[in-house]
Amino acid sequence: MLEIKNLSASIAGKPILDKVNLTINKGEIHALLGPNGSGKTTLLMVIMGMPRYEVTAGTITFQGKDITKATIDERARAGIGLAFQRPPVVRGVTTRQMVEICSGSKDEAQTKALATRLSLEPMLERDINQGFSGGEAKRAEMLQLLAQNPDFAMFDEPESGVDLDNMAIVGGAMAEILETKEMRRTGDRNKAGLIVTHTGHILEFVNADFGHIFMHGSIVCNGNPRDLFAEIRENGYEECVRCNKCQK
Amino acid sequence: MSKVTDRLAKKRAEWAKLAETAAAKPAKFGPDIDLTEYVDPADMAEVDTLKSLDKQMREAALYAGVDADETFRSGSYFQVDHTPIYRKVQEAYNGQLEIMSTSEALEKYEWVQDLWWSAVPVDQDKFTAKAELEQTGGYFIHVFAGQKIEKPIQACLLLAESNVSQNVHNLIVIDEGAEAQIITGCTVKNDAAQGIHMGISEFFIRKNASLMFTMIHNWAESFHVRPRSATIVEENGTFINNYILMKPVKSIQMFPSAVLNGDNARARFNTIISGKKDSYIDVGSKAILTGKNTSAESIARTVAYDECAIYARGDLISYVNESKAHLDCRGILFSDKAQIWAIPALAADGAPQAELSHEAAISPIAEEEVEYLQTRGLTKDEAMSTITRGFLNIDIPGLPPALKSYIDHVLDAADKEAL
Numbered sequence: 001m002l003e004i005k006n007l008s009a010s011i012a013g014k015p016i017l018d019k020v021n022l023t024i025n026k027g028e029i030h031a032l033l034g035p036n037g038s039g040k041t042t043l044l045m046v047i048m049g050m051p052r053y054e055v056t057a058g059t060i061t062f063q064g065k066d067i068t069k070a071t072i073d074e075r076a077r078a079g080i081g082l083a084f085q086r087p088p089v090v091r092g093v094t095t096r097q098m099v100e101i102c103s104g105s106k107d108e109a110q111t112k113a114l115a116t117r118l119s120l121e122p123m124l125e126r127d128i129n130q131g132f133s134g135g136e137a138k139r140a141e142m143l144q145l146l147a148q149n150p151d152f153a154m155f156d157e158p159e160s161g162v163d164l165d166n167m168a169i170v171g172g173a174m175a176e177i178l179e180t181k182e183m184r185r186t187g188d189r190n191k192a193g194l195i196v197t198h199t200g201h202i203l204e205f206v207n208a209d210f211g212h213i214f215m216h217g218s219i220v221c222n223g224n225p226r227d228l229f230a231e232i233r234e235n236g237y238e239e240c241v242r243c244n245k246c247q248k
Numbered sequence: 249m250s251k252v253t254d255r256l257a258k259k260r261a262e263w264a265k266l267a268e269t270a271a272a273k274p275a276k277f278g279p280d281i282d283l284t285e286y287v288d289p290a291d292m293a294e295v296d297t298l299k300s301l302d303k304q305m306r307e308a309a310l311y312a313g314v315d316a317d318e319t320f321r322s323g324s325y326f327q328v329d330h331t332p333i334y335r336k337v338q339e340a341y342n343g344q345l346e347i348m349s350t351s352e353a354l355e356k357y358e359w360v361q362d363l364w365w366s367a368v369p370v371d372q373d374k375f376t377a378k379a380e381l382e383q384t385g386g387y388f389i390h391v392f393a394g395q396k397i398e399k400p401i402q403a404c405l406l407l408a409e410s411n412v413s414q415n416v417h418n419l420i421v422i423d424e425g426a427e428a429q430i431i432t433g434c435t436v437k438n439d440a441a442q443g444i445h446m447g448i449s450e451f452f453i454r455k456n457a458s459l460m461f462t463m464i465h466n467w468a469e470s471f472h473v474r475p476r477s478a479t480i481v482e483e484n485g486t487f488i489n490n491y492i493l494m495k496p497v498k499s500i501q502m503f504p505s506a507v508l509n510g511d512n513a514r515a516r517f518n519t520i521i522s523g524k525k526d527s528y529i530d531v532g533s534k535a536i537l538t539g540k541n542t543s544a545e546s547i548a549r550t551v552a553y554d555e556c557a558i559y560a561r562g563d564l565i566s567y568v569n570e571s572k573a574h575l576d577c578r579g580i581l582f583s584d585k586a587q588i589w590a591i592p593a594l595a596a597d598g599a600p601q602a603e604l605s606h607e608a609a610i611s612p613i614a615e616e617e618v619e620y621l622q623t624r625g626l627t628k629d630e631a632m633s634t635i636t637r638g639f640l641n642i643d644i645p646g647l648p649p650a651l652k653s654y655i656d657h658v659l660d661a662a663d664k665e666a667l
Contacts, residue, residue, distance in 0.1 A: 050619055072622035073631075082623050090617045092638020101634070102624045127638075148624060 081150030171205020278501025312433025483510030532561025
């Protein structure tokens with residue numbers, strides 16, 4: 001579904017991503033683990049096509065088409081979705097409008113049903129993210145992705161700033177978006193996803209199939225996400241660089 | 249000659265004398281205009297129903313908030329050029345309000361003569377002078393004491409002929425304990441028309457009364473507009489003024505004021521302006537707080553395109569300690585040839601405990617907001633348009649749903665036109 005080849009990118013002339021290679025097939029959920037500042041968010045932003053990031057080398061192919069130069073909305077309409085870590089406040093645009101934009105319809109009953117499931121009904125008439133708590137902002141991101149129903153969904157630190165109760169709701173919504181709730185086997189699913197996390201807590205709620213450790217703008221290690229986290233908890237991220245087993 | 253008519257003749261002579269002194273006096277703000285360029289149009293015949301107006305007129309009126317199908321209105325006044333062609337109070341509202349031309353009201357009531365030019369000075373400038381010396385109609389809307397009029401009253405001032413000067417003088421009285429909403433649409437039949445509209449409006453909100461007044465201006469690129477409005481709000485009275493300008497205009501200059509004379513009186517000005525082409529727009533609001541526990545709020549949202557210049561003024565002036573007022577003025581510029589000047593002014597005169605504040609900002613739409621909407625599938629232009637539309641979407645507390653949906657309709661229509 002998504003194929004990234006030798007992707008390098010910079011922001012304001014400063015290189016951030018360095019020859020990233022990553023393939024995500026239909027039905028697969030990948031977790032991207034790494035310390036703060038390693039470039040994980042940048043990778044998601046570059047996949048989404050944010051113009052402030054300049055692709056200096058490599059390609060991004062989605063559903064067989066080269067989208068390296070496509071605009072953000074072309075990628076969104078092609079089936080890529082992104083849940084932001086810190087979504088912006090958009091004054092004058094309500095949560096309800098955002099859901100309608102995502103779903104492409106003004107189905108009031110559907111909007112209400114989705115909002116109710118995420119305990120966001122009182123927020124529907126409020127400007128999106130205006131005065132939202134951390135949990136509300138994350139749930140609002142899930143609400144929009146559920147309405148958008150992308151084939152490939154990316155989640156940037158979905159557990160940050162969220163208490164345990166909210167994490168269960170967010171995790172439940174992610175599982176629904178990624179079809180892992182009903183279909184436990186990758187071969188049964190039509191969706192795919194990439195979850196960025198540096199604590200790994202969200203993986204208690206959404207089962208990832210593959211894990212990658214991201215450091216200094218590159219993938220430095222691949223493996224089972226749970227094993228990778230166990231290793232990190234014990235020896236820290238630097239051990240991955242030192243060990244270098246994957247590269248061998 | 250009746251006693252009232254006789255009295256009016258004397259009053260007219262006094263007003264004319266004062267007006268003569270200001271006949272050549274330019275306005276304090278805005279470009280000066282040579283008023284001798286404009287001619288008198290032919291009189292129009294009155295109509296029995298607004299549905300009998302020609303399609304172009306009905307559409308122009310509808311776009312300015314005035315619905316020829318009066319089902320959702322309690323009463324209507326319709327003036328074309330110099331002629332009031334229609335005024336009607338819907339049957340269900342008989343005995344609750346009255347609508348007529350101000351010329352008729354002046355002939356009918358002595359007290360109307362006493363209110364005439366009591367809020368706006370007749371000698372303010374050449375435009376007030378012209379409206380007195382050559383008045384061409386205007387509406388009188390009077391809501392009787394204690395009446396709550398749930399359906400809006402509508403008034404349309406339409407210009408059909410080109411090169412005409414429309415000099416109307418309106419008088420609105422909401423009597424003690426009454427509540428009403430008025431929609432006024434000022435518009436032209438033909439977008440290519442030239443002309444000038446001078447509109448004097450004097451509002452009197454009596455004790456415990458409230459008025460939500462919504463004015464939608466749809467002028468044309470060669471039109472000059474010089475409204476002169478003032479409102480007197482008595483004890484516990486509420487005045488809400490919504491002003492919407494979405495179409496190009498040659499020049500418009502107005503600075504409506506609300507004087508909060510009565511204790512606990514409140515006023516709120518909501519101004520939405522989308523300036524296009526080479527429009528010169530100088531629009532403000534002024535709240536003067538003289539009663540105890542009075543409060544005022546002035547909210548303005550302006551967007552400027554093309555070569556438009558917008559001057560957004562806002563004065564909050566307090567003379568009493570127990571008073572509070574806030575001004576919030578924000579603008580977005582969409583062209584490097586456009587201008588927005590936000591000019592707030594606060595004054596506390598002999599009132600050290602008065603609380604007056606303002607926020608004014610002119611800034612572009614944040615890129616991250618546009619990108620956020622793009623991630624949900626909107627193109628960049630659609631995202632900009634959605635955010636701009638939201639920016640203009642002022643939250644007006646107490647706005648009746650019908651009026652809200654109408655304002656949304658006007659903004660949406662203008663938005664589509666801009667695209």
